[in-house]
Amino acid sequence: MIISMSxxxxxEDIxxxxxxxxxxxxxxxxSQGVSRTIIALSGAVEQIGSLDLRGVAEVxxxxxPYKLVSREGHAERSTVWVGPVPIGPGTVxxxxxxxxxxxxxxxxxxxQMARAAGAVLLRGGAFKPRTSPYAFQGLGEAGLKILAEVGAETGMPVVTEVVDARDVDLVASYADMLQVGARNTQNxxxxxxxxxxxRPVLLKRGMSGTIEDWLLSAEYIAQQGNLRVVLCERGIRTFETATRNTLDISAVPVAQRLSHLPVLVDPSHSGGHxxxxxxxxRAAIAVGADGIIVDVHPRPxxxxxxxxxxxxxxDLRELAETVTAFAPLVNRIPAxxxxTLTGHAARVPVGA
Structure with missing residues (x-):
């Protein structure tokens, strides 16, 4: 059962x-969103009839099984703000x-390359969960400091991955949005x-996870009082070897039908080339994704x-042209x- 507050x-009403x-x-x-609070109930819900209490909009x-992130209890699709940047319906x-x-x-x-292409959020990994223990694992806090400084200089809020619950406060002190990667979707x-x-959270789909698994993972986050969750389809593990992962493009409209949360696509980690x-x-924008997240490197x-x-x-020039051309075709505008107009990113306090 869901109680929607006005x-x-x-x-005091809550x-x-x-x-x-x-x-x-x-x-x-x-769980609190930008403009509305939702209360999920479990237990003896049959004891709850109508609630004639101040502030209650609907019961x-x-x-x-995912109460807070379901569209059954929140019919309108949500926009998640990362500082001044929107992610949601109406924008790419x-x-x-x-x-x-x-x-x-x-x-x-x-x-700087990303910003010139129209990017409004800066992604970058300071902690890198890698399949091989001998692969580069990231710079840790030193990498976080670099991201925060570059984000401030270029005017882009920072999105970065956290891989250990013990590091959440540390990462949140530098980043504007926390990412949970595919390997940790069920951590x-x-x-x-x-x-x-x-902090807002970018939740990637597990490489072997169903859409219901993905949404239940989002529910874990929402149940802690945080509805500012963005889903990210990044490809799933199949028998195909021509691509790094198989991009499940149908997951975008399915997740949007089932959940009010925004849905992004990661074409870099899905294709791998x-x-x-x-x-x-192009496919992501055409199918209705609320945005895309891509890898950029000056010397790949x-x-x-x-x-x-x-x-x-x-590639980035063509990507910028793609976003500009395709967004209006699906009744959206580039976010x-x-x-980015001033080049000065203000840090957003934790809990804002």
């Missing part, structure tokens, strides 16, 4: 509802940057920790991680950020 509901349903034998999970039964948001932070110069060059301790962080990124980006042949899929200057 946009003007106060903290507390009154929680006290009432708890007294009737239910557990209440309060609805939800059949989906471009996120770009190096797969891994290697040095201040490499990160700055990649960020439930980590999901709860990022849910409590106060530079020449596939642009065609897959020297990259310490995933150089084969990183875009360079000519913009006022920060």
């Amino acid at each position: 946009p003007g509901a106060t903290a 507390a009154s509802v929680v006290d009432t349903v708890t007294a009737r034998g239910c557990e209440a999970y309060v 609805r039964r939800v059949s989906a 948001t471009l996120i770009a940057g190096p797969c891994a932070v290697e040095s201040p110069q490499q990160t700055l060059e990649a960020a 439930f301790t980590l999901l709860r920790a990022v849910g409590r962080s106060g 530079r020449d596939l990124v642009l065609p897959l980006s 042949s020297q990259a310490l991680c995933d150089g084969a899929q990183a875009l360079v200057h000519d 913009i950020s006022p920060l």
Whole structure:
């Protein structure tokens, strides 16, 4: 069962509802979005009839196992804001940057290339979960500092991955959005920790996960009070070897039908080859994705991680043209950020 609070509901109104349903034998999970609070109930929900309490807009039964992120309880699709940047219906948001932070110069060059192509969020990995224990694992906190400095210089809020629940507070002190990667989609301790962080979360789909698995992972985050979750389809593991992963393009409209959360596509990690990124980006926008996230590197042949899929200057010019041309065809506009006009990114306090 879901209780939707009215946009003007106060903290006292929410507390009154929680006290009432708890007294009737239910557990209440309060999750806050930009303009509305949703309360999910479990337990003796049959004891909850109509709630004639101040601030309650609607009480609805939800059949989906993911209560808070389901469209059954939140019919309108959500927009998640990362600082001044929107991700959601009506826009196509471009996120770009190096797969891994290697040095201040490499990160700055990649960020400048990304910004010139119309990117409004800077991605980059300071902690890198790798299949091989001998592969480059990232620079850690030193990489976070580089990302924060480059983000401030270029005017782009930072998106970066956190791989360990113990590092959530550290990463959140530098980043504007936390990413949970495919290998950690069902790391439930980590999901709860990022849910409590106060930061928006970019949740990638597990490489062997169903769409329901993916949405239930998002529910773990939402249950901690954080509805600012963005889903990212990054390809799934199949028998095909011609691509790094198989991009499940149908997952975009399916996830949007089932959940109110925004859905991005990662054409870099799905295709795994530079020449596939642009065609897959076109497909993503055409099918209705709320944005794309791509790898950029000034010298891909020297990259310490995933150089084969990183875009360079000519690719980025074509990507910019693609976003500009395709977005209006699906009744959207490219997302913009006022920060990129000034080149100064203001840090967003945790919990904002």
